[in-house]
Amino acid sequence: MAVLAYADAQSFYERVLAHGPDRHASLGAAEAARKQNLLDAAATHYQEAEALEPLAGDAAYQYGRLLMGLGDFLNAEQLLVRSVPDLPERKVAVDLIGSCQGYRSFYSDSSRYAVSPLLLPGLATAFSPAPYRTGLMFTAATPANGNDLDPWNGLAFLDLYFAALLPGGDLGKWTPVQGTVNGPYHEGPAAISPDGRSLWFTRSNSNGTKLVKDQLHISNLNLYRAQLQANGDWDEAQPFAYNNDSYSVGQPALSPDGKTLYFTSDMPGGLGGKDLWRSRNNGIGWEPPVNMGPTINTAGDEMFPTTVGNSLYFSSTGHTNMGGLDIFETHLEGPWWSEPQNMGYPVNTTRDDLGLWLDSTSTSGYFSSSRSGTDQLYSLKVQPPLFFAEGKVTNARTGEPLPGVLLTMHDLDKGTDTTFTSGADGRFHIAMAPNTDHRLMADREGMLSQSRPLSTKGLGLSTTVQANIQMEPIPMAQPIIVADIFYDYDKWDIRPDAAVELDKVAVIFTDNPKFYFELGSHTDSRGGDTYNLVLSDARAKSAVDYLVRHGVDPDHITAKGYGETIPVNGCVNNVPCTEVQHQANRRTEFKVVEKRDMLPSLY
Incomplete structure (x- = not known):
C-alpha cells in the first residue's frame, strides 16, 4: 500500500475482493476508506473482515470508532470493549466506551x-x-x-x-x-x-x-x-x-x-x-x-x-x-x-x-x-437557554390530581406575574426567565394555597425543573399534623430540628393570609392532667412566637394547649401503651378557625 495514496489503495483492495473473500484485503480496503472519511464504505469492509474472523486490538478499535461516527453506539461499544486488552494505550478506548454508554447526554441541551x-x-x-x-x-x-x-x-x-x-x-x-x-x-x-x-x-x-x-x-x-x-x-x-x-x-x-x-x-x-x-x-x-x-x-x-x-x-x-x-x-x-x-x-x-x-x-x-x-x-x-417548571398538582390527602388549579409564576426580580391553570390531569408546564428568582403559587377553592421557590440563577444550560405540588384541603374539621416537631423533656424551647418543620408551616400560613389558624399542641397521658395542659400551652405559644418572628401575621394565628384531652388512640390514663403509641399522641397540629374563635393576640 503506497503511503498516503489511500484512494488508489482502496481501489486496489476492492479489485482483490472482487475475486472472493480475503480478510487482509477487506481490512486494507476498510483502512483506506476510513482514512478518506468514507465511513459507509469502510464499515462494509470491516464487516466483511469481522465475518471471516472477529476483530480485535486496533482493528476492533477503529471499527468501533467508525460505528460511533455512523451513530451505532451499541455495536460500537461492544467492539471497543473487545479492543481494550490488546491496545497499547487503553484510556482513549475506555473513554469512548463511556461515551457510547452515555451518548444521550450529548443531546440534552x-x-x-x-x-x-x-x-x-x-x-x-x-x-x-x-x-x-x-x-x-x-x-x-x-x-x-x-x-x-x-x-x-x-x-x-x-x-x-x-x-x-x-x-x-x-x-x-x-x-x-x-x-x-x-x-x-x-x-x-x-x-x-x-x-x-x-x-x-x-x-x-x-x-x-x-x-x-x-x-x-x-x-x-x-x-x-x-x-x-x-x-x-x-x-x-x-x-x-x-x-x-x-x-x-x-x-x-x-x-x-x-x-x-x-x-x-x-x-x-x-x-x-x-x-x-x-x-x-x-x-x-x-x-x-x-x-x-x-x-x-x-x-x-x-x-x-x-x-x-x-x-x-x-x-x-x-x-x-x-x-x-x-x-x-x-x-x-x-x-x-x-x-x-x-x-x-x-x-x-x-x-x-x-x-x-x-x-x-x-x-x-x-x-x-x-x-x-x-x-x-x-x-x-x-440561543439563550430555555428554562421551564413542570409538574403535577395533587390532593395531599388522597393523591388525586387537581385540575383547574390557578398557578401564578412570580418573577421576583422584575415584579411581574404569569398565570395559568393545571390541566385535566393536574399537570402544568410554564416558562421561567433566565437568571431570575421565582415563586410559584398554587390556588384552588377548598384547598390551602401553596407556594414554592424556584430559581434559574447560576444555570447555564436549558433546564426543566420538576415542581410537583401537593395541596392540603382546608383543615376545618380535620387538623393537619405537623411532622417531626419534638421538644426536650419538660421543655418548650424550639429545637433546630423543629425549626425546619415550623419554617414550612410559616410558608403555608403566609401563603394563605385570608385564613385564621389555630396551632395546637398535645401531650401523651403520662404526667398530671393539669401539668400536661400547662406544658402543651407553653409549647403551642413557643411555636406561635417562632412563626410570628418568621413573618406570620400575629392577628391570624392563635395558640392552644390541649394537654392529653384529645388522644388519637386509646392511650388514656391508666392504660398500658407502647412508646410508639404515646409518641402518636405527642403532636403539634394546625387547623383553620373562624375569626370569632381566635384568642386575643398577645402581639
Whole structure:
C-alpha cells in the first residue's frame, strides 16, 4: 500500500475482493476508506473482515470508532470493549466506551445552538473558517479536475479561499486568497493576527517544486507566516522556526494579544497522536514549543485550535466524544486550563466537527463539519437557554390530581406575574426567565394555597425543573399534623430540628393570609392532667412566637394547649401503651378557625 495514496489503495483492495473473500484485503480496503472519511464504505469492509474472523486490538478499535461516527453506539461499544486488552494505550478506548454508554447526554441541551449550512457552490470541501476583511477565510478544495491531485483522497490540493458575507448571512462568490500564499500543494488552515497584519497558515512541506518527504515517505505539514503589504496582498511567507521534516506543525491559532501561538503537532514528547502545543513570543523570537498537557491532550488526536478571549476551542477524538472529531471548549483560569467540555449536539455530531470560530461576545460564529458527508461550513448562533417548571398538582390527602388549579409564576426580580391553570390531569408546564428568582403559587377553592421557590440563577444550560405540588384541603374539621416537631423533656424551647418543620408551616400560613389558624399542641397521658395542659400551652405559644418572628401575621394565628384531652388512640390514663403509641399522641397540629374563635393576640 503506497503511503498516503489511500484512494488508489482502496481501489486496489476492492479489485482483490472482487475475486472472493480475503480478510487482509477487506481490512486494507476498510483502512483506506476510513482514512478518506468514507465511513459507509469502510464499515462494509470491516464487516466483511469481522465475518471471516472477529476483530480485535486496533482493528476492533477503529471499527468501533467508525460505528460511533455512523451513530451505532451499541455495536460500537461492544467492539471497543473487545479492543481494550490488546491496545497499547487503553484510556482513549475506555473513554469512548463511556461515551457510547452515555451518548444521550450529548443531546440534552440541543436547543442551545442554531446551526445553518453555508453554501459554497463549486467547492468539493471547505473547513476551518476565520474572519477576514469583509467575510470569511477558509480552507477548501475544488473537485478533481485531472491536474495534480492529492493521492490521499483523489481531490485537488487544499488552498485558502475568501468569500464575502452577504446581508442575511449567506456567503458570496469564493475566490483564492490574494498574494503568494497559495502554492502547488496544501495550504490551510490559517489564522490572522489580532492586528490583522500577519497571516499564519499551514502548508505542505515542499521545496517549491515537489514535496519533501520523511524517512517513511510522508510529506509533513509546516507553519508559515506572511506579512500584509501596502497593496493588500500577502508577501512571501516565512517558515516557523520549529518546523521539522520529521513531523507536522500546523493549524495555528493566536492568543488575543498575539503573543502566544497555539498549533497542532505530532512532534516527539506528546501524549499520543496529534497534540496541541504553544509557543510564546518573548519580544526577540518564538520560544521552544511546550505541550499543553494532559488536561487538553489525550492519547487520541487534538487539533484545530481557535481562541476567543480566555477561551480555547479545539477538536478531539478523545475526552468524552460523540464520534470522530468533536469540538471542546476550555477556559484559562489563572495559569491552568479548565477541564474541556464537549459542546454537544448540534455543534457536534457523530461525524467530524472542527474549526469553530466565535465572535468576541461568544454568541455567534462559524465552524465546519462532515455531517453531510464532506467537510462544509456552518453558521452558529448561541440561543439563550430555555428554562421551564413542570409538574403535577395533587390532593395531599388522597393523591388525586387537581385540575383547574390557578398557578401564578412570580418573577421576583422584575415584579411581574404569569398565570395559568393545571390541566385535566393536574399537570402544568410554564416558562421561567433566565437568571431570575421565582415563586410559584398554587390556588384552588377548598384547598390551602401553596407556594414554592424556584430559581434559574447560576444555570447555564436549558433546564426543566420538576415542581410537583401537593395541596392540603382546608383543615376545618380535620387538623393537619405537623411532622417531626419534638421538644426536650419538660421543655418548650424550639429545637433546630423543629425549626425546619415550623419554617414550612410559616410558608403555608403566609401563603394563605385570608385564613385564621389555630396551632395546637398535645401531650401523651403520662404526667398530671393539669401539668400536661400547662406544658402543651407553653409549647403551642413557643411555636406561635417562632412563626410570628418568621413573618406570620400575629392577628391570624392563635395558640392552644390541649394537654392529653384529645388522644388519637386509646392511650388514656391508666392504660398500658407502647412508646410508639404515646409518641402518636405527642403532636403539634394546625387547623383553620373562624375569626370569632381566635384568642386575643398577645402581639
